[in-house]
Amino acid sequence: xxxxxxxxxxxxxxxxxxxxxxxxxxxxxxxxxxxxxxxxxxxxxxxxxxxxxxxxxxxxxxxxxxxxxxxxxxxxxxxxxxxxxxxxxxxxxxxxxxxxxxxxxxxxxxxxxxxxxxxxxxxxxxxxxxxxxxxxxxxxxxxxxxxxxxxxxxxxxxxxxxxxxxxxxxxxxxxxxxxxxxxxxxxxxxxxxxxxxxxxxxxxxxxxxxxxxxxxxxxxxx
Amino acid sequence: xxxxxxxxxxxxxxxxxxxxxxxxxxxxxxxxxxxxxxxxxxxxxxxxxxxxxxxxxxxxxxxxxxxxxxxxxxxxxxxxxxxxxxxxxxxxxxxxxxxxxxxxxxxxxxxxxxxxxxxxxxxxxxxxxxxxxxxxxxxxxxxxxxxxxxxxxxxxxxxxxxxxxxxxxxxxxxxxxxxxxxxxxxxxxxxxxxxxxxxxxxxxxxxxxxxxxxxxxxxxxx
Numbered sequence: 001x002x003x004x005x006x007x008x009x010x011x012x013x014x015x016x017x018x019x020x021x022x023x024x025x026x027x028x029x030x031x032x033x034x035x036x037x038x039x040x041x042x043x044x045x046x047x048x049x050x051x052x053x054x055x056x057x058x059x060x061x062x063x064x065x066x067x068x069x070x071x072x073x074x075x076x077x078x079x080x081x082x083x084x085x086x087x088x089x090x091x092x093x094x095x096x097x098x099x100x101x102x103x104x105x106x107x108x109x110x111x112x113x114x115x116x117x118x119x120x121x122x123x124x125x126x127x128x129x130x131x132x133x134x135x136x137x138x139x140x141x142x143x144x145x146x147x148x149x150x151x152x153x154x155x156x157x158x159x160x161x162x163x164x165x166x167x168x169x170x171x172x173x174x175x176x177x178x179x180x181x182x183x184x185x186x187x188x189x190x191x192x193x194x195x196x197x198x199x200x201x202x203x204x205x206x207x208x209x210x211x212x213x214x215x216x217x218x219x220x221x222x
Numbered sequence: 223x224x225x226x227x228x229x230x231x232x233x234x235x236x237x238x239x240x241x242x243x244x245x246x247x248x249x250x251x252x253x254x255x256x257x258x259x260x261x262x263x264x265x266x267x268x269x270x271x272x273x274x275x276x277x278x279x280x281x282x283x284x285x286x287x288x289x290x291x292x293x294x295x296x297x298x299x300x301x302x303x304x305x306x307x308x309x310x311x312x313x314x315x316x317x318x319x320x321x322x323x324x325x326x327x328x329x330x331x332x333x334x335x336x337x338x339x340x341x342x343x344x345x346x347x348x349x350x351x352x353x354x355x356x357x358x359x360x361x362x363x364x365x366x367x368x369x370x371x372x373x374x375x376x377x378x379x380x381x382x383x384x385x386x387x388x389x390x391x392x393x394x395x396x397x398x399x400x401x402x403x404x405x406x407x408x409x410x411x412x413x414x415x416x417x418x419x420x421x422x423x424x425x426x427x428x429x430x431x432x433x434x435x436x437x438x439x440x441x442x443x444x
Contacts, residue, residue, distance in 0.1 A: 035308050037259035039268030046261030046268050048304040082270040086257050094362045095350050104272055128317050138402045140316045168419040180360045181426050182419040185435050192408030197390040199398050213407050
């Protein structure tokens with residue numbers, strides 16, 4: 001894949017044949033997996049927190065409570081946002097060739113805070129349209145107090161890189177004849193039957209956007 | 223849940239009603255999700271890398287290449303290992319109550335290197351027995367060179383905490399009557415049909431351990 005790493009810390013040192021730096025590859029992974037792990041440095045030690053991310057063009061966004069320690073510390077600080085999809089278990093002929101097929105994006109940079117209620121509301125609508133499509137217009141409208149209590153952070157994709165491991169196990173020729181089954185056990189994220197809230201008012205049917213929801217692919221279908 | 227956080231950095235600041243510090247809860251999450259995100263501090267900035275973790279009693283382990291920059295840096299350094307299961311999307315009556323049901327464990331501490339080929343082989347066998355049960359004895363035996371090329375790191379569960387979000391959306395009473403469907407869209411990790419390696423020798427049937435493989439639950443069934 002591409003060699004054009006946008007910065008030294010973004011360049012893959014290991015397994016560089018799996019690395020990619022083109023925006024289409026990076027975008028496709030970010031759009032397919034809303035769950036990100038955000039890394040901060042707190043008093044010198046690393047802290048990794050899961051959160052939902054969404055992409056708007058050349059930036060990713062995530063949000064949280066204005067009172068959150070992590071949200072406060074991440075603002076204007078260096079962060080690493082990592083998004084990983086686990087696609088399959090690789091069963092090889094030797095133990096050390098066992099591995100995982102995955103798609104992963106790492107984004108480095110200085111997190112920026114979205115300022116102002118209008119901008120915040122616009123980004124939250126975008127978040128909903130991507131992560132929970134079809135909902136925003138049907139919801140109880142957002143309040144000024146809720147906007148105030150929400151901090152939205154973002155990161156440009158300038159220092160982003162992808163790593164992809166796909167395909168069958170690649171045992172060396174001398175191992176291929178070892179008499180053990182080898183191959184891939186694919187892993188999928190699937191949706192279970194929707195569970196209506198116990199306090200759902202009678203007569204509210206399951207809407208199409210909930211019945212057809214697919215984790216991480218909704219935004220691609222828009 | 224429990225208030226007995228084992229250390230200040232382990233204590234949940236936000237959503238502390240979702241926090242748990244008991245070992246059974248922590249172990250169950252670690253055993254259900256092999257994919258971890260390991261956070262390091264590199265030249266002052268955070269780096270978050272996905273890897274496979276496995277648990278042996280009161281410690282978690284992960285491994286990689288001895289040549290890996292991350293593996294070298296993690297040894298004897300402070301790390302944060304975070305394991306997250308995404309269980310469902312929460313559709314509420316307002317945008318900001320939309321969320322994710324999840325189970326998450328964070329482990330802080332100083333990573334330790336497993337030293338010596340015998341110890342390394344024992345831990346790699348344990349890894350295989352947990353992550354790929356039923357394979358180790360059938361594989362081409364591990365070599366001295368492979369053991370040398372592998373670095374295994376571990377972390378005690380001393381500073382571990384769990385956070386669990388489960389159940390229906392909890393809209394405030396004044397929102398419950400808003401005329402929109404609310405509930406949970408469950409997310410499951412499921413296995414697709416096994417894909418034999420293209421170079422698989424003829425006559426090797428799919429073994430039971432591959433046919434019945436369930437991501438993240440194999441170790442619990444042992």
